[in-house]
Amino acid sequence: xxxxxxxxxxxxxxxxxxxxxxxxxxxxxxxxxxxxxxxxxxxxxxxxxxxxxxxxxxxxxxxxxxxxxxxxxxxxxxxxxxxxxxxxxxxxxxxxxxxxxxxxxxxxxxx
Amino acid sequence: xxxxxxxxxxxxxxxxxxxxxxxxxxxxxxxxxxxxxxxxxxxxxxxxxxxxxxxxxxxxxxxxxxxxxxxxxxxxxxxxxxxxxxxxxxxxxxxxxxxxxxxxxxxxxxxxxxxx
Numbered sequence: 001x002x003x004x005x006x007x008x009x010x011x012x013x014x015x016x017x018x019x020x021x022x023x024x025x026x027x028x029x030x031x032x033x034x035x036x037x038x039x040x041x042x043x044x045x046x047x048x049x050x051x052x053x054x055x056x057x058x059x060x061x062x063x064x065x066x067x068x069x070x071x072x073x074x075x076x077x078x079x080x081x082x083x084x085x086x087x088x089x090x091x092x093x094x095x096x097x098x099x100x101x102x103x104x105x106x107x108x109x110x111x
Numbered sequence: 112x113x114x115x116x117x118x119x120x121x122x123x124x125x126x127x128x129x130x131x132x133x134x135x136x137x138x139x140x141x142x143x144x145x146x147x148x149x150x151x152x153x154x155x156x157x158x159x160x161x162x163x164x165x166x167x168x169x170x171x172x173x174x175x176x177x178x179x180x181x182x183x184x185x186x187x188x189x190x191x192x193x194x195x196x197x198x199x200x201x202x203x204x205x206x207x208x209x210x211x212x213x214x215x216x217x218x219x220x221x222x223x224x225x226x227x
Contacts, residue, residue, distance in 0.1 A: 043115075043202045043218030044154060096167045097142055097206065099216060101154040 004088045009106040012078045020073040022088030030093045035073050037084040083109045113137045115219035123225045132188045132222045134203030143186045144204040193226045
């Protein structure tokens with residue numbers, strides 16, 4: 001699976017939007033972009049995934065650049081509960097199913 | 112909402128002892144996984160399991176580790192002779208995998224293993 005690059009940490013104020021970037025310049029055409037997060041002392045949790053088009057679900061939105069070399073996870077109104085490590089993971093449709101976690105971005109939400 | 116459960120939440124053992132960590136995956140899921148996370152480090156893949164056999168395993172998953180689905184609901188990870196470096200949080204996960212493209216994995220809350 002191709003490599004991703006994320007900032008180590010970000011801060012946001014409560015109730016403001018948060019844009020978490022991910023660079024994946026070596027992404028291939030079959031790579032899906034997945035986002036997971038890990039709340040303190042919990043297991044990872046699926047957030048969203050996409051291939052080419054922007055995606056929305058109840059948790060977040062995923063904006064994918066036209067060349068697919070980067071993507072942004074958008075939390076529309078951050079809450080204190082959104083403080084977590086956010087992982088951007090590429091998964092090829094032809095690869096093994098396990099997830100390869102990087103270091104992710106530690107999001108701090110300030111009250 | 113269905114969830115993955117794990118027992119115990121915390122296991123303390125002496126070095127050299129055998130431990131079994133238990134997981135109940137979501138009932139209609141087909142793929143099962145174990146991951147571990149040493150304190151302050153990344154989440155690492157150990158093993159995946161499908162159709163009653165190991166599908167993939169990492170270099171960490173050596174002969175000291177084994178997995179089993181002893182009945183229709185439980186999925187276990189056994190460490191035969193624990194070492195100090197096995198101290199970590201162990202996460203079980205499962206996925207439905209109706210298609211090969213969609214791989215949302217559902218993780219349990221973890222078992223904290225402490226080896227003394």
